[in-house]
Amino acid sequence: MEKIKFTVNGEAREMEVDPAKPLLWVLREDLKITGPKFGCGASFCGACTVHLNGNPIRSCIVPVSAATDKEITTIEGLDPNGEHPLQKAWEEMAVPQCGYCQSGQIMSAAALLAKNKAPTDDDIDKAMAGNICRCGTYPRIKQAIKNAANAG
Amino acid sequence: MIKAMRYLYGAPEKPSGFTRRRFLKVVSLGAAGFMIGCTNKPTTGPTPEQSGTPVATGTPASSPTPATGDEDALNAFVKIGTDDTVTVVIKHAEFGQGVTTGLTTIVAEELDARWDQMRWEFAPADASRYANLKFGVVQGTGGSSSIANSWNQLREAGAGAKAMLVAAAAEAWQVKPEEVGVADGKLTLKDGRSGTFGEFAASASKLTPPEKVTLKDPKDFKLIGKPLSRLDAASKSRGQATFTIDVEKPGMLMACVAHSPKFGGTVKSFDSADALAVQGVKEVVQIPSGVAVVADSFWTAQNAVRKLKVEWDNSQAEQRGTEQLFAYYRELAEKNGALAKDTGDLAKAERDAAEVVEAEYEFPYLAHATMEPLDCVVELTEDGAILSFGSQIQTVDQANVAKALGTTPDKIQIESVFGGGSFGRRANPPSDYAVEAAHIAKALKTRAPVKLIHDRTTDLRSGFYRPMSFHKVRGTVDKEGKPNSYFQRVVCQSFLKGTPFEGMIKDGVDSAMVEGAANLAYSFPNLRVEAHMAEVKVPTLWWRSVGHTHNAFVTETFFDRLCVEGGVDPVETRRKMLAEKPRHLGVLNLAVEKAGAAPEGEGKGRGVAVHESFSSFVAEVVDITMKDGKVVVDKVTCAVDCGLAVNPDIVKAQMESGIVFGLSAALAEEIDLVDGEVKQANFDSYPVARMPVAPEIEVHIVPSAEPPSGVGEPGVPPLAPALANAIHRATGKWITKLPLKKEGLV
Numbered sequence: 092m093e094k095i096k097f098t099v100n101g102e103a104r105e106m107e108v109d110p111a112k113p114l115l116w117v118l119r120e121d122l123k124i125t126g127p128k129f130g131c132g133a134s135f136c137g138a139c140t141v142h143l144n145g146n147p148i149r150s151c152i153v154p155v156s157a158a159t160d161k162e163i164t165t166i167e168g169l170d171p172n173g174e175h176p177l178q179k180a181w182e183e184m185a186v187p188q189c190g191y192c193q194s195g196q197i198m199s200a201a202a203l204l205a206k207n208k209a210p211t212d213d214d215i216d217k218a219m220a221g222n223i224c225r226c227g228t229y230p231r232i233k234q235a236i237k238n239a240a241n242a243g
Numbered sequence: 244m245i246k247a248m249r250y251l252y253g254a255p256e257k258p259s260g261f262t263r264r265r266f267l268k269v270v271s272l273g274a275a276g277f278m279i280g281c282t283n284k285p286t287t288g289p290t291p292e293q294s295g296t297p298v299a300t301g302t303p304a305s306s307p308t309p310a311t312g313d314e315d316a317l318n319a320f321v322k323i324g325t326d327d328t329v330t331v332v333i334k335h336a337e338f339g340q341g342v343t344t345g346l347t348t349i350v351a352e353e354l355d356a357r358w359d360q361m362r363w364e365f366a367p368a369d370a371s372r373y374a375n376l377k378f379g380v381v382q383g384t385g386g387s388s389s390i391a392n393s394w395n396q397l398r399e400a401g402a403g404a405k406a407m408l409v410a411a412a413a414e415a416w417q418v419k420p421e422e423v424g425v426a427d428g429k430l431t432l433k434d435g436r437s438g439t440f441g442e443f444a445a446s447a448s449k450l451t452p453p454e455k456v457t458l459k460d461p462k463d464f465k466l467i468g469k470p471l472s473r474l475d476a477a478s479k480s481r482g483q484a485t486f487t488i489d490v491e492k493p494g495m496l497m498a499c500v501a502h503s504p505k506f507g508g509t510v511k512s513f514d515s516a517d518a519l520a521v522q523g524v525k526e527v528v529q530i531p532s533g534v535a536v537v538a539d540s541f542w543t544a545q546n547a548v549r550k551l552k553v554e555w556d557n558s559q560a561e562q563r564g565t566e567q568l569f570a571y572y573r574e575l576a577e578k579n580g581a582l583a584k585d586t587g588d589l590a591k592a593e594r595d596a597a598e599v600v601e602a603e604y605e606f607p608y609l610a611h612a613t614m615e616p617l618d619c620v621v622e623l624t625e626d627g628a629i630l631s632f633g634s635q636i637q638t639v640d641q642a643n644v645a646k647a648l649g650t651t652p653d654k655i656q657i658e659s660v661f662g663g664g665s666f667g668r669r670a671n672p673p674s675d676y677a678v679e680a681a682h683i684a685k686a687l688k689t690r691a692p693v694k695l696i697h698d699r700t701t702d703l704r705s706g707f708y709r710p711m712s713f714h715k716v717r718g719t720v721d722k723e724g725k726p727n728s729y730f731q732r733v734v735c736q737s738f739l740k741g742t743p744f745e746g747m748i749k750d751g752v753d754s755a756m757v758e759g760a761a762n763l764a765y766s767f768p769n770l771r772v773e774a775h776m777a778e779v780k781v782p783t784l785w786w787r788s789v790g791h792t793h794n795a796f797v798t799e800t801f802f803d804r805l806c807v808e809g810g811v812d813p814v815e816t817r818r819k820m821l822a823e824k825p826r827h828l829g830v831l832n833l834a835v836e837k838a839g840a841a842p843e844g845e846g847k848g849r850g851v852a853v854h855e856s857f858s859s860f861v862a863e864v865v866d867i868t869m870k871d872g873k874v875v876v877d878k879v880t881c882a883v884d885c886g887l888a889v890n891p892d893i894v895k896a897q898m899e900s901g902i903v904f905g906l907s908a909a910l911a912e913e914i915d916l917v918d919g920e921v922k923q924a925n926f927d928s929y930p931v932a933r934m935p936v937a938p939e940i941e942v943h944i945v946p947s948a949e950p951p952s953g954v955g956e957p958g959v960p961p962l963a964p965a966l967a968n969a970i971h972r973a974t975g976k977w978i979t980k981l982p983l984k985k986e987g988l989v
Binding site: 109112113116120123125126127128129130131132133135136138165166167173178181182183185186187188189190191192193194197215216217219220221222223224225226227228229230231232233 | 338339340341472473475476477478479480481482483484486488489491522540541542545612613614615616661662663664665666696698699892893896899900901902903904906907925926927931932933934935937939940
């Protein structure tokens, strides 16, 4: 066990935890932040995507120790009212079906838009290729990202 | 019996053909478990009129905006709050298909409610009130039947609740009920008096529900047929939706399991010392399906389970690999199978033909691979248990878990939450993972709620796959080149065999194996379909669109092949041979028209397929480009006839979803075995479709006044054959094996 400090969704946290425990399970089990989901445990599906200092990471394979003194943003912290342009676009496009992967999808998309205000189809494909949606909502995700980019 | 089984998968193709409604009846056989049979006597299925008692609270946490005030139940499906909210009780599982929105819309329409006052919550497990009317007295979701079986029931529930509100208002205002108007969630009188639903909910709930209700004329629908936004879109875009994996219980422990690598293997002995030494591990218990580690964290349990040393008794387990299984299937395919369909004179047609075209098809096992790995929360009670999970077939889950715990099904409560995908996997005759979770909870020395999560490898290797199949096919064309005989011999496992649903296999034919082929829509004068039930110990299950997944591929690609042999146009010939099938023809014509001129140029190809499943009709036109020998799907144009589209946007979304799901399987999905052991372990070895392969998709809905039929599955079957037909057009190669990756095309 080790004492680890980091910031989650703007709130400073300090905790005694196994430094090898994946960030995903620290968020979900210890901090009860359940927006990030477990899908594969091996960085293949992206359901666990959160931002670490603004960069999208697969929190299922990143040990919590890697977050020391860093800022973590989850879907819950993307916008205080859940009204990030992407979230609004997601609702308007009725993107989610089962919804399980969508926190991760939105976090990957948010990281893309933060760096690229007007992404092309190709840019979107590249940024989103790490996020699986088994319901196949990809065409709507792509449109929602473009709508959010235009709205932003 | 075969017809009866259709009720399980979906609506019968021609419901009007039945003189008496046939019902599946669940009969408890004590230790033998549940048996589902068929009866001609209507059972006492729930109707809103019969269910005037208040409804137990479901799982409000799953509802994005639960009602805040006190509520009064007007019937089993409608509750109205003092805060003027209307809550619809949803008896079906929601795993993406949009039922929470669709079912709520049906009630809101007949109730003349405002859309913004509508709420919903999941029903408790109670087949006496919440049975799927297509399943008999079984609560469950499947066969794309949610809207179809609820259509009349919820219209009546909404209309009945409205009549009760009107009666209550009329009494309070001392007028005749006919004088009370209802619109936009308000009760009004011509003299200007008005009131909300909430004001009259309490007095209305004390009234006797009407015996007969008047339903709206569809031309007056205000909500049905509109693309209303999904009620679960906001919570699912904000990380707030509750799935099984998010369920919390005080003192809850996390469990992971080790299964034998071979199907049918059992525990001979195990050494748990290393697993128990992991900090945080509470107990290691043996259960019928393997060995479970229970810990204070999932990560801990997952790590510890890898440290178990289990010796398996695989003497009764499946030892064959995919190669041996296909050899066995080929051997079976050489013999005559059980007859599923035989019309005309096949032998004569083949004798008279200038040439008999033959082909053999192979399809692999497929995993559902839901994004949320299989999981279930079990909390034992005094005499039973409370299960919290995305249950898809509550009545069967109750029966199986009760048997595991040595109690009766009524002692098993189910709190339903969102399912993170299913595609059939969560409706499992043996309730594998729910039973497993119950066994773990029961085996613990210290009682605690248990959340079982299969990690991805356990999930992919747990079986219950879409069965692999082998098909021997022959066909002939007449002198004009028109197809005139079709023969298909299906070799496949029956997943109903050995389950409580076994009673629905008739004369050696499991209709799930031959659906889509035995009822081929084309007017073949000579048609024969046979089936062999292969004996393999790999557990199999329905997988989004079930037998249609392979049979639509075989029939629709072979139809093109016969047309090419005969030198006739595949689309024109489809039109001729579907002349008596207006709904097939309707979607075919609409899809072809909307797709426009076929793209021309290097590597371009277009393929078309049309198929009926679950009483809905779908045609898909697939445009591709071959680039360096690999297939790129450019565009899919889809037309669907699902009767009246309750929510056209959700219908479109389900078609898009089915198309991507079908494409995913066609491109690269495959579970294969070596020495009885599954090779695939995660999404690297079981690659599913990702955004870059998703094509542009255009969906068109055929306007219809027919009662609504399902949309969850019917988008899947036409995709793969249309794609294969496009590949033939572009390359001259006929595809007879999936996935395409095997053929080097991906």
